[in-house]
Amino acid sequence: MIASPRWQAVLFGAVSVLALGFQITIQPDLILQLLLLAPLVAILGLPHGALDLPIAEAVWPLDGLRGKLRFVVIYLGLAAGVIVTWLLAPGFALVAFLTYSVLHFSDDWSKAASPLRWTGGVATIGAPALFYPEEVTILFAYLAPPSAAQFSATATAIAGSVGFCVFIGAMLLKPDTRGQAAVEQAILWGIGALLPPLVFFGVYFCGLHSIRHFNATIQSLPQTRRALGIAAFLSGLIILAAIFFVQNQTVGSSGPLPKDIVQAIFIGLAALTVPHMILIGRFNSLSGGRGNLKTRQSSGR
Numbered sequence: 001m002i003a004s005p006r007w008q009a010v011l012f013g014a015v016s017v018l019a020l021g022f023q024i025t026i027q028p029d030l031i032l033q034l035l036l037l038a039p040l041v042a043i044l045g046l047p048h049g050a051l052d053l054p055i056a057e058a059v060w061p062l063d064g065l066r067g068k069l070r071f072v073v074i075y076l077g078l079a080a081g082v083i084v085t086w087l088l089a090p091g092f093a094l095v096a097f098l099t100y101s102v103l104h105f106s107d108d109w110s111k112a113a114s115p116l117r118w119t120g121g122v123a124t125i126g127a128p129a130l131f132y133p134e135e136v137t138i139l140f141a142y143l144a145p146p147s148a149a150q151f152s153a154t155a156t157a158i159a160g161s162v163g164f165c166v167f168i169g170a171m172l173l174k175p176d177t178r179g180q181a182a183v184e185q186a187i188l189w190g191i192g193a194l195l196p197p198l199v200f201f202g203v204y205f206c207g208l209h210s211i212r213h214f215n216a217t218i219q220s221l222p223q224t225r226r227a228l229g230i231a232a233f234l235s236g237l238i239i240l241a242a243i244f245f246v247q248n249q250t251v252g253s254s255g256p257l258p259k260d261i262v263q264a265i266f267i268g269l270a271a272l273t274v275p276h277m278i279l280i281g282r283f284n285s286l287s288g289g290r291g292n293l294k295t296r297q298s299s300g301r
């Protein structure tokens, strides 16, 4: 576990530098970016969602196997609802996904001085849209009709430019904002300008978000060791299922298409983030902000 937020910032800086080196030397094309992003998101992103069962156990009395099964069915039902919404109204789904992702990612700076919480969330999506508008429009067009993709890319780029101005304004006018969050967001804007959108996303999601989220959650849960065990077990199970699924695919001679991989990664993330956010919202309100449930229940091992 990387306990100290300062070490998380150092790690994020190091991963960013490595990714810049990778970008300069390899210059990966879209398909290579996607083939690297998919397993990275699966392996590093999964554990932060796999803690949801231990979180639910701390928030609600999930008595016995029945209680746990009921939770899993509701959780997966909500995720399936997102996928159905995406199939029926992809334009609306993309706009909603981008909006709640900004809210979700803002939580990485929940303790930062205002307005850095919001500029951080906006940077995670707005930076690539601002610096790589054409690439982002193409990627959005894999997820929604062209008009909705164009609208979302433009709106996100505008949000990005406003966020960037607010960030610079805060740096110049509010000395109390010049802390660790500012360093992280400066790195975020830097890699947003220098790395292609998917490499940028991979670096932020795996190098900062997942680690920070996982660490904050595990620290505030009772029975830490048990929670880690459940998260490891669930992640292993899902990764095995994914490997089994991929091996049994009859892949055409041309291999997987970028569109299929983009849809699998991002509609998958969109679907799982909805029940995850509802649960985290309940968890935070019960434990008093970014609180701690260790004190609410019997102390952890």
Ligand SMILES: CC1=C(/C=C/C(C)=C/C=C/C(C)=C/C=O)C(C)(C)CCC1
Residues within 6 Å of the ligand: 097, 098, 100, 101, 104, 124, 125, 126, 128, 129, 136, 139, 140, 197, 198, 201, 266, 269, 270, 273
């Ligand atoms: C599709 C796409 C983007 C948006 C990704 C989003 C919005 C991801 C959200 C993930 C979540 C909410 C994970 C939760 O832990 C970017 C980065 C602009 C780059 C261009 C392609």
Ligand SMILES: [Fe+2]
Residues within 6 Å of the ligand: 048, 104, 209, 213
């Ligand atoms: Fe997350």
